[in-house]
Amino acid sequence: MKALLAIDQGTTSTRAIVFDAAGHKLGTHQVELPQSFPKPGWVEHDALQIRDDAIACVRGALKAAKLGAKDIAGIGITNQRETAVIWDRKSGKPIHPAIVWQDRRTADFCAKHADRSEWLSERTGLLLDPYFSATKIAWMLEHVDGARARAENGELAFGTIDSWLLWTLTGGKVHATDASNASRTALFNLRTQDWDDELLTFFGVPRALLPEVMDCAAEFGATDGALFDGAIPIRGILGDQQAATVGQACFAPGMIKSTYGTGCFMVLNTGEEFVRSRNKLLSTVAYRFGGKTTYALEGSIFVAGAAVQWLRDAVHLIESAGDTEKLARSIEDTEGVYLVPAFTGLGAPYWDPQARGAIFGLTRNSGIAHIVRAALESVCYQTRDLLGAMREDAMDPTELRIDGGMVVNDFVAQSLADILQVAVVRPATVETTALGAAFAAGLQAGVYDSLDSISKLWEAEAHFKPALASKKADALYAGWQTAVERVRSQPGE
Numbered sequence: 001m002k003a004l005l006a007i008d009q010g011t012t013s014t015r016a017i018v019f020d021a022a023g024h025k026l027g028t029h030q031v032e033l034p035q036s037f038p039k040p041g042w043v044e045h046d047a048l049q050i051r052d053d054a055i056a057c058v059r060g061a062l063k064a065a066k067l068g069a070k071d072i073a074g075i076g077i078t079n080q081r082e083t084a085v086i087w088d089r090k091s092g093k094p095i096h097p098a099i100v101w102q103d104r105r106t107a108d109f110c111a112k113h114a115d116r117s118e119w120l121s122e123r124t125g126l127l128l129d130p131y132f133s134a135t136k137i138a139w140m141l142e143h144v145d146g147a148r149a150r151a152e153n154g155e156l157a158f159g160t161i162d163s164w165l166l167w168t169l170t171g172g173k174v175h176a177t178d179a180s181n182a183s184r185t186a187l188f189n190l191r192t193q194d195w196d197d198e199l200l201t202f203f204g205v206p207r208a209l210l211p212e213v214m215d216c217a218a219e220f221g222a223t224d225g226a227l228f229d230g231a232i233p234i235r236g237i238l239g240d241q242q243a244a245t246v247g248q249a250c251f252a253p254g255m256i257k258s259t260y261g262t263g264c265f266m267v268l269n270t271g272e273e274f275v276r277s278r279n280k281l282l283s284t285v286a287y288r289f290g291g292k293t294t295y296a297l298e299g300s301i302f303v304a305g306a307a308v309q310w311l312r313d314a315v316h317l318i319e320s321a322g323d324t325e326k327l328a329r330s331i332e333d334t335e336g337v338y339l340v341p342a343f344t345g346l347g348a349p350y351w352d353p354q355a356r357g358a359i360f361g362l363t364r365n366s367g368i369a370h371i372v373r374a375a376l377e378s379v380c381y382q383t384r385d386l387l388g389a390m391r392e393d394a395m396d397p398t399e400l401r402i403d404g405g406m407v408v409n410d411f412v413a414q415s416l417a418d419i420l421q422v423a424v425v426r427p428a429t430v431e432t433t434a435l436g437a438a439f440a441a442g443l444q445a446g447v448y449d450s451l452d453s454i455s456k457l458w459e460a461e462a463h464f465k466p467a468l469a470s471k472k473a474d475a476l477y478a479g480w481q482t483a484v485e486r487v488r489s490q491p492g493e
C-alpha cells in the first residue's frame with residue numbers, strides 16, 4: 001500500500017510528514033521559519049526560503065520514512081492562509097517579501113472603507129480587515145515599482161502559500177489554488193465559488209494575477225522530476241485550518257475543532273449552508289470535494305502560541321515553550337492577573353486592528369508564574385469569546401476537538417475545559433493539519449473511498465472534562481472581559 005506525504009507550511013515552521021494509509025506517521029522533517037518584522041505591525045516571510053524549506057522537508061521526510069517518490073500516492077499541501085506572494089511568471093522570483101496574514105499595514109485602507117464591510121461580507125463571508133489577502137495584494141501593486149502595469153499585462157502571478165508551493169514544486173507549470181484558500185483572499189465569492197469581478201475592481205486586483213480555483217482533492221500536477229527521486233503527484237490542497245477540520249474528521253454539521261499554533265482558529269462545520277454570523281465570525285469554505293462545497297463558521301484569534309513565543313523571545317521569562325506548564329501549575333491561580341495578547345490587534349469577535357496588548361492586575365506578589373499562567377489562560381478566554389459567538393450564531397457544541405503545537409500542554413487542555421465548561425478531546429495525532437492534507441490527497445488517489453472511511457481512522461488520545469465550578473469559571477471570564485474592554489481602541493463597539 002502506498003504512503004501519503006503532507007507538506008505543512010505554517011507561520012513559524014515548515015514540515016513534511018509521511019503517513020501510512022491508516023494515518024500513522026512514518027517519517028517527518030521540520031525546519032523553523034524566520035519571522036521578519038520590518039516596522040511595527042508589519043510581518044513578512046522570505047518566499048524563496050519557504051520554497052527551499054518545503055523541498056528540504058520533503059527530502060528529509062522521505063529519508064526518515066525510508067521511502068522514495070514511487071512509494072507516495074500523493075502529496076497534500078496545507079499552509080498558513082491569507083499570506084500573499086506575487087512573483088514574476090518568467091523568472092519565478094517574488095517581487096516583494098511575502099506579506100503575512102498577521103501584517104496590519106493596510107489597516108488605514110480598511111478603516112477608510114469600513115462602510116463596505118457589509119457588502120464584502122455578503123459576498124465573501126469575511127470582513128474588511130488587513131488579515132485577508134486582497135489588501136496585501138493591492139499594497140504590493142501600489143508600492144513595488146511597475147508592478148501594476150506588469151500585473152495587468154499578465155507578467156505576474158499572485159498566490160497564497162499553497163499556490164506558490166504548487167507553482168515552484170511543479171517547476172512553474174501550474175498556477176492554481178483550492179477553494180478553501182481562495183475563500184480567504186476576500187476576492188472569492190462564496191456563492192458562485194469563483195473570483196468576483198466587483199471585488200476585483202474594488203481592490204484594484206487584475207484577474208490576470210489570479211490562480212485557477214480547484215477542489216481540495218484534485219490532480220494539481222506533478223512535482224518537477226529533478227526535485228526528488230522521481231515525480232510525485234500533488235493531489236490535495238487545503239488551508240491549514242480547513243485541513244485540521246478534515247484531519248479532525250469534523251464532517252458533520254455541528255462538529256467543531258480548535259487549533260492552537262501561532263494563532264488559534266476555531267472551525268464549526270455548518271454543512272452545505274453558508275451561515276452568516278451576527279457576531280463577526282467568518283463564513284468560509286471548510287472543504288470542497290467532488291465539486292460539493294461544505295461551509296464553516298470560523299473564529300480567528302491572532303495570538304495563541306505566539307504569546308508563548310513572546311514570553312520566550314521578547315521578555316525572556318521562559319527558556320522554552322514547555323517551561324510554561326510547570327510554571328503555570330506552580331501557583332493556584334493568577335490572583336487577578338490578566339494578560340491580553342493583542343500584539344497585532346484583536347481578531348474575532350472584536351476585529352480591532354488598533355488594540356494593543358496589556359497586563360492587568362499586577363501586585364507586589366505577582367511574579368513570572370502569574371504572567372506565564374495569565375498568558376496561557378488568555379488563550380482559553382479568547383476561545384470562550386469564540387465559543388460564545390458560535391453558540392449565538394449557530395449551535396451549541398457538546399465537545400471541542402483540539403490540536404496544534406500548544407495542546408501537548410496538559411495545563412492548556414484542562415484550562416480550556418474549565419474555562420469553556422465544555423468537554424475537550426485531544427486526538428492521537430495532534431498534527432491534524434498535516435493529516436488532513438494527506439487525507440485529501442488520499443481521497444484523490446483512491447486510498448480512501450469516502451469521508452466516512454476517514455472518520456473511522458480518527459482516534460481520541462485524551463479527554464479533559466470541566467473540573468472548575470461553572471460560577472468560578474464565569475467570574476474568571478468576567479475579569480477577562482473587563483481586561484479586553486480596556487485594550488480596545490473603541491471600547492464597547
Ligand SMILES: Nc1ncnc2c1ncn2[C@@H]1O[C@H](COP(=O)(O)OP(=O)(O)O)[C@@H](O)[C@H]1O
Nearest residue numbers: 010011012261262305306308321322405406409
Ligand atoms: N508545551 C507547550 N506549551 C505551550 N505552548 C507551546 C508548547 N509547545 C509549543 N507551543 C507553542 O505552539 C506553537 C507552535 O505550534 P505549531 O502548531 O507548530 O504552530 P504554527 O503551525 O503556527 O507554526 C508555538 O507558538 C509555540 O510557542
Ligand SMILES: O=P(O)(O)OC[C@H](O)CO
Nearest residue numbers: 010011080081261262263
Ligand atoms: O500558521 P498557523 O498554524 O498559525 O495558521 C495560520 C492561519 O492559517 C492564518 O489564517
